[in-house]
Amino acid sequence: MEPKAHHVVIGFFTLVAVAAALVFALWLEKSQTDTEWAYYRINFDHPVGGLAEGNAVLYSGVNVGTVEDLTLAPENPAHVRVLVRVDQNIPIRANTKAGLVLANITGSMSVQFTGGSPDSPVLNGSRENPPVIEAQPSTLTSLLSNSETLLTKADQLLGSANELLSEDNLENIARILENTRAASESLLQSREDLIALLEQFNAAGARTEDAASRVSGAANHAREVLGKLEPVIAGLADSVNSLQPTLERLDRLTADNEKALDTGLQGVGELGPALRELRNTLRTLNSFTRRLEQDTRGTLLGEETMKEYRE
Incomplete structure (x- = not known):
């Protein structure tokens, strides 16, 4: 009796599940029909x-x-x-x-x-x-x-990769690696020389830094000197500005008296002959003065001086 009861229960639940599925399908169809x-x-x-x-x-x-x-x-x-x-x-x-x-x-x-x-x-x-x-x-x-285009390009890329990895290229890569290894060993052997060279570079950098510091100090000093000269330059500028009206007045005065100045310059040119005549007159007067000192009477009276001769 017990196995038969189990079969009845299983059959009952199966019928219930099938009925529920049919009801859900009918409801879904109805909902789709009503939409x-x-x-x-x-x-x-x-x-x-x-x-x-x-x-x-x-x-x-x-x-x-x-x-x-x-x-x-x-x-x-x-x-x-x-x-x-x-x-x-x-x-x-x-x-x-x-x-x-x-x-x-x-x-x-x-x-x-x-x-x-x-x-x-x-x-x-x-x-x-x-x-x-x-x-x-x-x-x-x-x-x-x-x-399709991507697959074609991928095939071309694979072909290029195969050509890149050919025996000749692999040999070239091996040579490059060997040369790189040899260069590395050479650098290791020259390590002391490289260290000395780097020390020289460091010393040169220190000297350059010192020179730059000196240049900076000179620049600061020049800046201070220029700062002190600024008042002098400003005073010169003020003097030039103060002279400007005077120069303008001289320009106007020269322009207003241009004819008089031309006449004065012509008079200065005529002073040459007068000065020569004055020089000759002074020379004659000087000669007369010497004669007067030597023979005042003869010079004033016009008598000739008697010269004595000894035999």
Whole structure:
């Protein structure tokens, strides 16, 4: 009796679970039937691999509808037209953007709406006349569409790497490493010389610093001397400024007496002959003075002096 009772309980719970699942499915179908839908056509100008009928339509990551139909544009088969239905209570506006997002790791894609400002008009459409929305290419879509190019470039990169790691290049790298090792050993052997050279550089730096200090002191002294000369220079400037009116007066005086100065200069030129005559007169007067001192009477009376001769 006990095993049979266990089977009855298990069967009862199984029937309850199946009934609950049926009730949930009927409720879900009823809720979907009662939902009012708005339809939109999205134009893709790039491949939509992974997108299929029944895939989810998202708005900022929230499921708001499903994909109803996918067709190729008759005028350009490279473009795809996707008909989606969205809950009518979700406002799809004129500036709302549409694109593709990865739904899961299997490569399934979903349509996602983003954006839409409140001041933009709401798009209302029916299945017979759905508004058209131009899709924006996503980063993932661009990556998938350019994957072939990326693989080609990766293959070229691997080929270049193989050429770089060829035997000749490896031998060259080995030589470079050997030369580097030899140079390092040479530097280690010349370590004392390098230390002496560095000490000389340090001494030269110290002398340079001392010279710079002296130059700085000379510059400070020159600055102090210039500071002391500033009052003298200012006094000279004041003197020049005070002489300026005098020079201007001399200029005006010279301009006003230009004719008189010309006449005076001509008179100075005529003084030469008069001075020569005066010099001759002074010479004659000097001679007369000497004669008067020697023979006053004869000179004044005009008598000739008797010269005595001894036999």
